[in-house]
Amino acid sequence: MTIERDYSLAAVNYLRLDVKASFFVVADSIDAIRSALQFAHSRKLPVLLLGDGSNVVFTDDYPGLVLKISTKGIKLMWNESTAIVEAAAGEHWQDLVAYTLENELYGLENLSLIPGSVGAAPVQNIGAYGAELKDVLHDLRVLDRQSLSEKTLTREACGFGYRDSIFKGKDKDRYVVTSIRLKLARQSRLLTGYGAVERELQNMRVTEVTGKAIAEAVTRIRRERLPDPSVEANVGSFFKNPHIPVEQYRLLRLKYPDMPGYKERDKVKLSAAWLIDQCGLKGRNCGDAVISPRHSLVLVNKGSAKPDDFLKLKDIIQSRVHEHYGLDLEVEPYLVN
Numbered sequence: 001m002t003i004e005r006d007y008s009l010a011a012v013n014y015l016r017l018d019v020k021a022s023f024f025v026v027a028d029s030i031d032a033i034r035s036a037l038q039f040a041h042s043r044k045l046p047v048l049l050l051g052d053g054s055n056v057v058f059t060d061d062y063p064g065l066v067l068k069i070s071t072k073g074i075k076l077m078w079n080e081s082t083a084i085v086e087a088a089a090g091e092h093w094q095d096l097v098a099y100t101l102e103n104e105l106y107g108l109e110n111l112s113l114i115p116g117s118v119g120a121a122p123v124q125n126i127g128a129y130g131a132e133l134k135d136v137l138h139d140l141r142v143l144d145r146q147s148l149s150e151k152t153l154t155r156e157a158c159g160f161g162y163r164d165s166i167f168k169g170k171d172k173d174r175y176v177v178t179s180i181r182l183k184l185a186r187q188s189r190l191l192t193g194y195g196a197v198e199r200e201l202q203n204m205r206v207t208e209v210t211g212k213a214i215a216e217a218v219t220r221i222r223r224e225r226l227p228d229p230s231v232e233a234n235v236g237s238f239f240k241n242p243h244i245p246v247e248q249y250r251l252l253r254l255k256y257p258d259m260p261g262y263k264e265r266d267k268v269k270l271s272a273a274w275l276i277d278q279c280g281l282k283g284r285n286c287g288d289a290v291i292s293p294r295h296s297l298v299l300v301n302k303g304s305a306k307p308d309d310f311l312k313l314k315d316i317i318q319s320r321v322h323e324h325y326g327l328d329l330e331v332e333p334y335l336v337n
């Protein structure tokens with residue numbers, strides 16, 4: 001295990017913020033993860049787990065150990081009508097999606113092209129185009145960061161919600177997710193009801209809607225709508241879409257008849273991008289931190305933005321949306337303090 005000191009994190013976070021970690025380790029086995037945690041315990045260092053760095057915002061140098069998980073391996077096991085696919089935490093999510101599609105297994109197609117690692121996927125219960133990880137997760141393995149012992153958590157034990165789980169909530173900083181197991185169908189169970197996906201399938205003149213066709217439609221939509229993080233440094237949606245009570249939505253609609261809202265169980269999901277747009281903030285910047293002119297939910301590093309530039313821009317957006325609509329936008333990525 002190589003322990004780097006005063007390591008620049010610019011290449012391992014999607015915002016390309018040039019901050020430093022006091023210590024940095026890449027762990028490619030569970031034993032290496034244990035050793036790194038023991039090293040941090042012995043020096044009483046805080047530990048930040050890192051996957052691909054696509055959902056973290058560093059607010060300063062990190063005065064501890066950044067532990068990048070890079071364990072690999074995907075395994076396919078069959079039972080009667082379903083397949084169980086097990087993937088190590090350090091696999092790239094998109095490689096897992098591609099693997100399942102190659103094996104004609106269904107369930108991940110709507111989650112195509114989401115950046116990041118497999119191990120981070122349960123942390124915020126990744127979701128897109130009507131699907132969420134929790135819909136297909138069977139269980140997962142974790143390593144307890146204190147006792148260093150491993151155990152299995154069922155899907156129910158993970159406390160999944162909208163971009164939420166116990167790993168962000170009550171058990172934050174308790175576990176390393178080391179692998180996940182998905183239960184996928186051999187037969188397609190396709191979610192095409194999401195408007196944009198349906199329209200794209202029509203544009204593609206698809207006659208037979210397969211998992212691969214949906215993955216292709218989702219990939220096209222994402223490429224069209226979202227700034228490419230390899231060209232414009234970003235962490236995807238910077239804010240969660242607010243979920244508000246139906247009555248509150250009804251009252252807001254009386255004042256703002258164009259305000260879009262999507263009924264989800266007993267709440268209405270609003271579009272955070274729409275709220276930001278309506279406040280006239282598209283394109284607004286603080287230094288090199290800019291609200292993407294392509295998508296108002298995405299904040300981009302134009303070159304040499306500092307953590308403070310993003311924090312200032314975040315504050316401006318939150319206060320303007322609050323002043324206009326009385327709504328509080330919650331940050332989606334992990335702000336590392």
Ligand SMILES: Cc1cc2nc3c(=O)[nH]c(=O)nc-3n(C[C@H](O)[C@H](O)[C@H](O)COP(=O)(O)OP(=O)(O)OC[C@H]3O[C@@H](n4cnc5c(N)ncnc54)[C@H](O)[C@@H]3O)c2cc1C
Nearest residue numbers: 051052053054055056115116117119120126127177235236
């Ligand atoms: C262009 C773009 C588009 C995106 N689109 C979507 C989208 O459609 N839907 C969506 O849900 N998300 C989206 N995201 C967010 C991001 O892709 C996901 O949150 C992804 O799961 C993060 O993976 P990561 O490996 O990069 O995590 P990181 O950024 O490295 O870490 C994220 C959090 O997970 C923790 N963590 C990482 N690995 C582990 C582990 N093994 N065990 C425990 N904790 C761990 C970290 O400590 C941190 O708190 C998008 C991001 C970008 C840049």
